[in-house]
Amino acid sequence: MPESRPTGQPTGKGPGRLLVAVYATFAIAASSRAGYQLATKYDEAPVAYVLSAVAAAVYLLATGALLRDARRLALACIVFELVGVLGVGAWSLADPARFPDATVWSSFGAGYGYVPLVLPVLGLLWLRRTR
Amino acid sequence: MVPGLVVALLVLALLLAVVAFVFAALDRLPPTVHLQGLLLLQLLVVVQAVVALARLGGWDGPVGELVGYLAVAFLLVPGGMVLALEERTRWGTAVLGAACLVLAVVVFRLQVVWDAGAPGA
Numbered sequence: 001m002p003e004s005r006p007t008g009q010p011t012g013k014g015p016g017r018l019l020v021a022v023y024a025t026f027a028i029a030a031s032s033r034a035g036y037q038l039a040t041k042y043d044e045a046p047v048a049y050v051l052s053a054v055a056a057a058v059y060l061l062a063t064g065a066l067l068r069d070a071r072r073l074a075l076a077c078i079v080f081e082l083v084g085v086l087g088v089g090a091w092s093l094a095d096p097a098r099f100p101d102a103t104v105w106s107s108f109g110a111g112y113g114y115v116p117l118v119l120p121v122l123g124l125l126w127l128r129r130t131r
Numbered sequence: 132m133v134p135g136l137v138v139a140l141l142v143l144a145l146l147l148a149v150v151a152f153v154f155a156a157l158d159r160l161p162p163t164v165h166l167q168g169l170l171l172l173q174l175l176v177v178v179q180a181v182v183a184l185a186r187l188g189g190w191d192g193p194v195g196e197l198v199g200y201l202a203v204a205f206l207l208v209p210g211g212m213v214l215a216l217e218e219r220t221r222w223g224t225a226v227l228g229a230a231c232l233v234l235a236v237v238v239f240r241l242q243v244v245w246d247a248g249a250p251g252a
Contacts, residue, residue, distance in 0.1 A: 014222050021210075
């Protein structure tokens with residue numbers, strides 16, 4: 001994204017539409033993963049699975065907020081998401097016993113090609129660009 | 132599952148993804164044949180889901196996980212189309228490319244999950 005003046009464009013239009021699509025993909029992926037894990041094997045790794053569900057909820061909210069140009073909600077979700085992927089990423093490396101099964105955010109999203117780490121950064125840049 | 136079907140799905144999904152990204156890069160809307168390709172791709176996804184569900188009886192793996200992947204695979208192309216519909220620019224085309232790319236990954240994961248629960252595995 002080249003440096004330029006804020007455009008005032010709606011967050012869900014233009015390049016933002018691609019961002020919404022990637023968020024929607026993660027919303028679906030994280031929701032189905034969390035739903036399956038919580039329903040079938042909650043006892044195996046409760047911390048990991050509850051965090052999966054939190055991640056799923058944040059991705060869902062962020063998708064809707066970006067699509068509808070709800071900037072404050074989008075900002076809150078994306079900041080939460082950045083803190084989440086950094087915090088859970090570090091936690092999963094420091095205390096692997098708590099994470100016998102992976103979440104979207106374990107090891108900074110390595111299981112998803114580190115997209116969960118890059119996505120909030122892109123999201124923040126996009127919000128700034130379209131201010 | 133059906134090996135030929137998986138290969139066809141992967142090849143078609145990746146091909147449609149590349150075409151979409153090329154047209155997005157050129158800032159042109161893709162031709163009608165690309166849309167027809169997406170419809171064919173979705174048809175293959177449905178056939179794959181029907182085959183997988185029909186063979187569940189002889190399969191010994193995590194059914195919930197398999198059905199989850201089938202459901203995500205089913206949603207990707209229609210979801211991409213909905214998002215691209217009101218964004219008839221290069222970015223809408225890129226959304227279609229991304230949907231195809233993710234579909235290829237999901238089909239691959241689906242095959243890995245399936246093989247793990249196949250008889251004799």
